[in-house]
Each structure stands twice: as C-alpha cells, then as structure tokens.
Amino acid sequence: xxxxxxxxxxxxxxxxxxxxxxxxxxxxxPAAFISTxxxxxxxxxxxxxxxxxxxxxxxxxxHDDFDxxxxxxxxxxxxxxxxxxxxxxxxxxxxxEYIVQAYSAxxxxxxxxxxxxxxxxxxxxxxxxxxxxxxxxGNPVMVDWYLIDRGGSLxxxxxxxGGISMKVTERxxxxxxxxxxxxxxxxxxxxxxxxxxxxxx
Numbered sequence: 001x002x003x004x005x006x007x008x009x010x011x012x013x014x015x016x017x018x019x020x021x022x023x024x025x026x027x028x029x030p031a032a033f034i035s036t037x038x039x040x041x042x043x044x045x046x047x048x049x050x051x052x053x054x055x056x057x058x059x060x061x062x063h064d065d066f067d068x069x070x071x072x073x074x075x076x077x078x079x080x081x082x083x084x085x086x087x088x089x090x091x092x093x094x095x096x097e098y099i100v101q102a103y104s105a106x107x108x109x110x111x112x113x114x115x116x117x118x119x120x121x122x123x124x125x126x127x128x129x130x131x132x133x134x135x136x137x138g139n140p141v142m143v144d145w146y147l148i149d150r151g152g153s154l155x156x157x158x159x160x161x162g163g164i165s166m167k168v169t170e171r172x173x174x175x176x177x178x179x180x181x182x183x184x185x186x187x188x189x190x191x192x193x194x195x196x197x198x199x200x201x
Contacts, residue, residue, distance in 0.1 A: 030127040030145075031117050031119075031129055033147070034129040035116075038117070055100065059096075062096060063096065066155060067157045071167050072091060072095050072096075074167050075095065076088075076174065076185075077175055079178055079185050082185065087186070087189060091189060094189060094193060095192065097196045098192050098195055101195075113134060113135055114134040115134070128144050128146055129145040130143075130144050131143050131144075141162070144160040145159055177191055
C-alpha cells in the first residue's frame with residue numbers, strides 16, 4: 001500500500017533535500033531558493049554518496065525545509081481531530097522518519113540529473129515554483145513546488161509530480177489504513193512503527 005507511487009514522488013525529494021537555505025535570513029526569492037536546492041542536489045545525491053550519509057542529510061533537511069507540522073496535520077486529515085495529543089506527536093515523528101527512510105533509499109538513481117526552474121505563479125497565498133528534471137533515459141519530469149513564507153523562511157508545503165500531490169497521495173493511503181481498522185489512528189501508528197523499525201534495522 002505505502003510503496004505505491006514512491007518512484008515518481010522520489011524524484012521530487014532528490015532535488016529538494018540536498019542542501020538547506022541559510023537560516024536567520026530574509027526569505028529568498030522562491031525561484032532562486034528552489035534553483036539553489038536543485039543545483040546542489042546534482043552534486044551531493046550521486047551514487048557515490050553512502051546510504052547512511054544520505055539518510056542523515058535527508059532527516060535534517062526534511063525537518064528544516066519542509067513545513068512538517070502542517071503537512072502532517074493535512075496528511076492525517078480528519079483523523080487529526082480525533083487523535084489524542086500523544087498520538088498526534090507520535091504521528092508527526094513517525095511520519096517524518098517514514099518519509100525520510102522511504103525516499104532516501106530511492107535517491108541514488110536520480111543523483112546527477114540536470115535540474116532547472118521554469119517559472120513561478122501564485123496560488124492561494126503560496127508561491128508555486130515550476131521545474132523539470134532532465135532524465136537521460138526518459139522524458140523530463142515536471143515538478144511543481146509549493147512554498148510559503150514562515151517568518152522570513154521559505155518552507156515547502158507540497159510537491160506535485162506530473163500533477164500528483166505528495167501530501168494528497170499520503171493522506172489517501174493513510175486514511176485507507178485507518179478505515180480498514182475501524183477508524184483507529186493507533187492502527188496507522190503501529191504500521192508506521194513497523195515500517196520505520198524495519199528500515200532502521
């Protein structure tokens with residue numbers, strides 16, 4: 001269930017999580033922000049990067065550059081309101097680690113691919129940066145990055161690959177797990193614990 005669509009979505013994070021933006025500065029231009037991240041990714045996500053180093057970099061930068069709390073609440077959807085505070089906090093922790101492990105394991109094949117920003121547009125208070133990854137063995141992969149300014153720091157709120165939203169995909173799949181288990185958030189937490197634990201062994 002949770003492995004579906006990861007191949008396409010992994011392209012998104014190959015460019016995004018290579019290097020974080022400088023902290024404590026005014027938010028940069030969104031196009032420049034994404035362009036810098038993509039260009040840095042070409043250098044650091046090649047096949048020569050050891051998996052554990054990639055995982056450690058991913059973990060820190062996902063935390064720094066993605067709007068994890070709000071993404072997590074969106075992904076849990078209506079079940080966020082029925083989850084206890086303890087379940088909410090555990091979900092955010094497991095969700096972040098799950099995404100980091102799942103995607104970082106798939107990034108080696110994308111390292112070194114040319115990346116370029118193609119434009120920007122406004123969308124309901126967010127800035128969408130359009131880009132493409134030029135694959136040598138296939139058609140360009142079109143990626144839209146949704147950014148928001150959080151107190152002078154740009155945060156990534158979602159990424160679309162070929163029109164498919166990362167966070168909507170995860171929300172649908174997580175909701176299916178909870179629904180199959182009588183509406184219990186604990187069922188999803190248990191599945192995420194197993195996934196995260198198995199990947200970390």
